Amino acid sequence: xxxxxxxxxxxxxxxxxxxxxxxxxxxxxxxxxxxxxxxxxxxxxxxxxxxxxxxxxxxxxxxxxxxxxxxxxxxxxxxxxxxxxx
Numbered sequence: 599x600x601x602x603x604x605x606x607x608x609x610x611x612x613x614x615x616x617x618x619x620x621x622x623x624x625x626x627x628x629x630x631x632x633x634x635x636x637x638x639x640x641x642x643x644x645x646x647x648x649x650x651x652x653x654x655x656x657x658x659x660x661x662x663x664x665x666x667x668x669x670x671x672x673x674x675x676x677x678x679x680x681x682x683x684x
Contacts, residue, residue: 620631635651642649672682 618631618634620626620628620634639649639651669682
C-alpha cells in the first residue's frame with residue numbers, strides 16, 4: 599500500500615464521505631463502483647423507469663488542476679491539516 603493510499607485511507611473513515619464514494623475506501627473498488635452502477639440501471643429497467651449515466655474522462659485533469667483550488671476546497675471541507683500539508 600502506497601503512502602498516498604495510507605494517508606487518504608485515514609481520512610476515508612470520515613462520516614462525510616458519500617455512500618457512493620468507492621475510491622480510497624476499504625472493500626470498495628472500480629469493480630464495486632461498476633457493480634453499483636449496473637444495479638441502479640437494472641433496477642430502473644425492471645421498474646420501467648429511466649436510467650441515465652454520464653461519464654467524463656478529462657484528459658490531464660489532475661495534472662492541470664490548480665493546487666491552490668484543491669487546498670482551498672480541502673480546507674472548506676475540514677480536511678486535517680496534516681493531510682493538506684502532505
